[in-house]
Amino acid sequence: MLDAYMHSLAEKASLSIGYPFATDFNYEELHSLLRYPLFNLGDPFMESNYGVNSFTMEREVIDFFADLFHAPKDNYSGYITSGGSESNLYGLYMARELHPNGIVYYSSDSHYSIPKSIRLLNMKSIEVGSTQNGEIDYDDLFLAVEQNRHLPAIIVANIGTTMTEAKDDLSKIRSILQKLVVESHYIHCDAALAGAYLPLLEGGSKFDFSNGADSIACSGHKFIGSPIPCGVVVVKKDNKERLSHYISYIESVDSTITGTRNGLSSVFLWYAIRHFGKEGLLQRAEECLSLAKYTYHRLLENNIDSYYNENAITVLFEKPSELLCQKWQLATKSGFSHLICMPGISKDQIDRFIEDVLNERENNKATF
Ligand SMILES: Cc1ncc(COP(=O)(O)O)c(C=O)c1O
Known part of the structure; x- marks a missing residue:
């Protein structure tokens, strides 16, 4: 069989x-890792009492992406997730913890993990239209935010939609928030596929932290490649601390969505990044x-x-x-x-x- x-x-x-x-990946050199229950428990930036982990590699991968996404040097964090969907869920979870009465705006071309996360988190949301190429309709977004300008705006920007790989323009989104004088806002970028290569292209990094992103989601098994689905999420460290809890059982901080996380995918991503380099x-x-x-x-x-x-x-x-x-x-x-x-x-x-x-x-x- x-x-x-x-x-x-x-x-x-x-x-x-x-x-x-x-x-095009080749992880043969790592095959012997399959002998171990290689698991990461808790926050990668803090050692837990379970030693068969890959935190060192996980941190290096997060450092790599934080640098790629121009995250604030002394104020970033994140972890290796089970995929782009969990990365999106985490970004929205963080947004909800910071803005419990916020409204999520996302486009009709957003990936299905966005409305799913919104349902899981029981958040208020508005689906905004999109243009023919798959980009968010900025006029529609303006009208939707205008009607709720007194409430925090949580915007999901697609940095490469699933169907057409259209990218929403963060500068246009920020200018809408500015024009409408929306005081509290949070921008989550879903860069599942393009996040791992767009910032490397000239003029490609228009969606990063220096352009107003508060969190960025990316898949690891897409552009980088891995035999196990995985993802990366990069957030601001001070925001993460607001949703972290110390757990004495693991002697670490619970700041991730899942409990025991797969440690292999961190090694795969680390290996690929070291192998290819920027x-x-x-x-x-x-x-x-x-x-x-x-x-x-x-x-x-x-x-x-x-x-x-x-x-x-x-x-x-x-x-x-x-x-x-x-x-x-x-x-x-x-x-x-x-x-x-x-x-x-x-x-x-x-x-x-x-x-x-x-x-x-x-x-x-x-x-x-
Ligand atoms: C834009 C976008 N976001 C999120 C995801 C979800 O990623 P994953 O399948 O890694 O959970 C995808 C998957 O195709 C996607 O295209």
């Missing part, structure tokens, strides 16, 4: 172009961007309606048949599917996919 499963998995992996998961990650990003451009042009020259946002590695195109969506594992919304040019995806895979679409068209013509 295991052999058959491995075989089918390899085949499925070779046809996976629709989800944002890098596949330069290697930038090079990977440039390769992905260039593959996205190639894909977009190849689709257009074959008369397949296509679109992609600036500095995005996600390419949209008219939805192919159900059969092809299943074969190539494509997500679809409002008649458009997307493929994501992640590290590990080759030109050959793109060409084979386009060939499939063209063959199908030919066959359909022949049938009519």
Whole structure:
């Protein structure tokens, strides 16, 4: 059964172009770690009494992302989460603890983990419209905040929406808050995919702490790549301290959402960051961007309606048949599917996919 499963998995992996998961990683050197119950309990910035942990690596990963996101040097914290969704939940949890009567504003293109977190946290919220490219509709946001300007505003900015990788503009959001003289506000950036590469590109870091973010969420298994889903969340340290509680059982501070956390993913992320460094990650990003451009042009020259946002590695195109969506594992919304040019995806895979679409068209013509 295991052999058959491995075989089918390899085949499925070779046809996976629709989800944002890098596949070019090699963690063989870390295989012996699987012998240990490697778990992180409590806050990574404080040793607990359980020693089989990877706090040193976890801290280094947080330091790396805090630097990438221009977090205040002496006032940042965070931890390695189970994925982008938990990172979003944590950002919103923090916002709620700071502003219990605040209203969350998020766009209709926000990831489903945002409304889910809002429900879990029992927060008040308003869904704001978005424009055709997937960016939040700033006029709509203005009107929604205006009606509630006496209450704290908690804004979720999408730094790369799930479907089109559209980025909300923090300077426009801040200017709305300023114009409406909203005294208390909190901005959480959901940068699940783009957070790990956008800041490396010239002019890409417009969403960071120096631009008004109070917390930033990113997935670890997306651009960096990991065989275990994981995420990063970076917050301000003084905000985190407001929701931390000392737990004598672990001799540490409980400042995370889950209890026992997986310690392997911190080592994977640490290993990848050490291996690639900022330069290697930038090079990977440039390769992905260039593959996205190639894909977009190849689709257009074959008369397949296509679109992609600036500095995005996600390419949209008219939805192919159900059969092809299943074969190539494509997500679809409002008649458009997307493929994501992640590290590990080759030109050959793109060409084979386009060939499939063209063959199908030919066959359909022949049938009519
Ligand atoms: C914009 C955005 N936010 C959050 C998430 C959730 O990330 P995860 O699947 O790591 O929980 C995703 C996942 O695709 C996403 O696209």
